[in-house]
Amino acid sequence: MSAARRCRPPRAMAGLFVWHLKNTGIRQVPCQFVYLCRAANNRLITFQYFNFLKRMYVTQYNKDLSQRAKPKSDSVASPFRELQRLDQEKKVIHKISPISPVHQPLSETSSRNELREVASAAETEDSVTPVRAESKEDRQWKEMKLRLDDLPGILARLSKIKLTALVVSTTSAGFAMAPVPFDLTCFLLASLGTGLASCAANSINQFFEVPFDSNMNRTKNRPLVRGQISPLLAVCFAASCGVPGIALLTLGVNPLTGALGAFNIFLYTCCYTPMKRMSIANTWVGAVVGAIPPVMGWTAATGSLDAGALLLGGILYSWQFPHFNALSWGLREDYSRGGYCMMSVTHPGLCRRVALRHCLALIGLSTAAPVLDVTTWTFPIISLPLNLYISYLAFRFYRDADRSSSRKLFFCSLWHLPMLLLVMFTCKKSFLEKEDKGDLLGGNHGRAVEIGLP
Numbered sequence: 001m002s003a004a005r006r007c008r009p010p011r012a013m014a015g016l017f018v019w020h021l022k023n024t025g026i027r028q029v030p031c032q033f034v035y036l037c038r039a040a041n042n043r044l045i046t047f048q049y050f051n052f053l054k055r056m057y058v059t060q061y062n063k064d065l066s067q068r069a070k071p072k073s074d075s076v077a078s079p080f081r082e083l084q085r086l087d088q089e090k091k092v093i094h095k096i097s098p099i100s101p102v103h104q105p106l107s108e109t110s111s112r113n114e115l116r117e118v119a120s121a122a123e124t125e126d127s128v129t130p131v132r133a134e135s136k137e138d139r140q141w142k143e144m145k146l147r148l149d150d151l152p153g154i155l156a157r158l159s160k161i162k163l164t165a166l167v168v169s170t171t172s173a174g175f176a177m178a179p180v181p182f183d184l185t186c187f188l189l190a191s192l193g194t195g196l197a198s199c200a201a202n203s204i205n206q207f208f209e210v211p212f213d214s215n216m217n218r219t220k221n222r223p224l225v226r227g228q229i230s231p232l233l234a235v236c237f238a239a240s241c242g243v244p245g246i247a248l249l250t251l252g253v254n255p256l257t258g259a260l261g262a263f264n265i266f267l268y269t270c271c272y273t274p275m276k277r278m279s280i281a282n283t284w285v286g287a288v289v290g291a292i293p294p295v296m297g298w299t300a301a302t303g304s305l306d307a308g309a310l311l312l313g314g315i316l317y318s319w320q321f322p323h324f325n326a327l328s329w330g331l332r333e334d335y336s337r338g339g340y341c342m343m344s345v346t347h348p349g350l351c352r353r354v355a356l357r358h359c360l361a362l363i364g365l366s367t368a369a370p371v372l373d374v375t376t377w378t379f380p381i382i383s384l385p386l387n388l389y390i391s392y393l394a395f396r397f398y399r400d401a402d403r404s405s406s407r408k409l410f411f412c413s414l415w416h417l418p419m420l421l422l423v424m425f426t427c428k429k430s431f432l433e434k435e436d437k438g439d440l441l442g443g444n445h446g447r448a449v450e451i452g453l454p
Contacts, residue, residue: 146229154223158206158234159199159241167198167293173421174297174312177374177428183301189252190300194293196245197261201268203238207231208273216338218331249296257300264292280343280350283324291317308374315365319417321358322394325351326410330403352398355409359394362420363387369424379427383420390416 146154171194175187206213206224210231213219223229242265250258268289275282291313298309328335328344329351335342343351366383369375393412397405 160202171297174294178301193249200242216334318358322355323413325355329406356394359391
């Protein structure tokens with residue numbers, strides 16, 4: 001009995017055969033039917049085998065099923081709406097006038113209508129033609145006319161007025177940090193002379209970089225690139241700013257400050273500008289250019305190069321690396337398109353390391369200020385959170401190397417420098433304290449000499 005049961009196929013398998021034959025048809029797939037019979041005699045049906053048969057059926061007859069699918073019937077509209085639509089179509093048809101044959105003569109009314117249509121078409125053509133002519137004229141090259149109302153704004157962009165304001169502010173900070181009484185006349189002359197020298201240097205820089213600035217999105221709207229002013233006018237403006245500026249610094253302030261101003265113009269126009277397309281050393285040269293203005297302010301007040309002047313120059317020198325390297329990181333495509341050799345383009349790893357290195361150097365320079373008797377010991381303590389924060393952002397820029405971290409470091413550098421100089425000014429040692437200290441040292445030295453004499 002058990003042997004007979006083993007030889008017979010199970011009832012579930014027989015039901016499966018019936019289901020498969022109903023869907024596929026024995027006439028269409030006789031080979032599959034024979035194969036299934038043999039497979040049923042050899043092994044028992046399983047759930048996995050049932051799923052396999054189902055997938056095979058779907059893949060084989062998917063096209064037939066999609067062809068048999070009936071499209072969705074449209075929604076049955078009411079007869080009243082159909083009548084309304086037919087009435088509208090009839091109305092539109094009735095509005096169309098019949099076309100007269102060619103051989104028949106035109107009536108007076110039709111001729112008048114055609115004349116009106118021709119006149120209206122001519123009026124529209126007359127109104128369209130000046131618009132097209134104006135668009136063609138706008139697309140053509142034409143000489144730009146200089147207006148006197150636009151001249152101050154053009155010259156301000158030629159001289160990079162924002163950069164000039166930063167240079168004048170650092171010069172003022174150097175003058176205010178000098179350990180001498182404040183002289184308003186000398187301060188105004190030094191600020192005006194430094195501003196004129198900066199305008200001259202920036203104008204000459206734009207004069208040299210016209211073909212390269214035209215390839216950059218950041219500088220393609222400069223006045224010389226767009227042709228708003230002629231190169232001759234730009235050179236005349238630079239000369240009219242540079243010569244009086246250096247003369248004012250030399251004759252009105254002191255010769256040392258005038259010499260530093262002339263050297264800074266030469267360094268920026270003749271060294272930094274051509275080096276931008278030759279070597280990445282241009283960044284270090286540009287940092288020296290930015291470090292000279294506070295030294296000029298110190299020398300304008302004291303007339304000499306002291307340790308305090310070098311300290312202020314060192315702070316500006318180190319601050320420029322995180323500022324410019326973060327800025328240039330987001331402009332790598334522009335700099336490479338313009339043909340400039342920048343660290344962010346050719347040496348991206350060095351660019352990030354230098355920015356972090358000089359942020360840490362700001363902590364050491366702030367600590368050296370009271371040692372050199374420029375500020376009190378409260379300055380390195382108060383400035384420590386500022387320097388630590390910019391160092392943290394520089395570390396994130398070094399680690400992540402993306403646009404987000406570079407933008408955060410750049411915007412932090414914009415407020416870090418004025419805050420640091422302001423804290424340095426509030427912690428400055430007063431002139432009276434230094435005088436008293438000098439008198440005390442001089443009195444002790446005199447007493448020592450008196451004691452030493454017989």
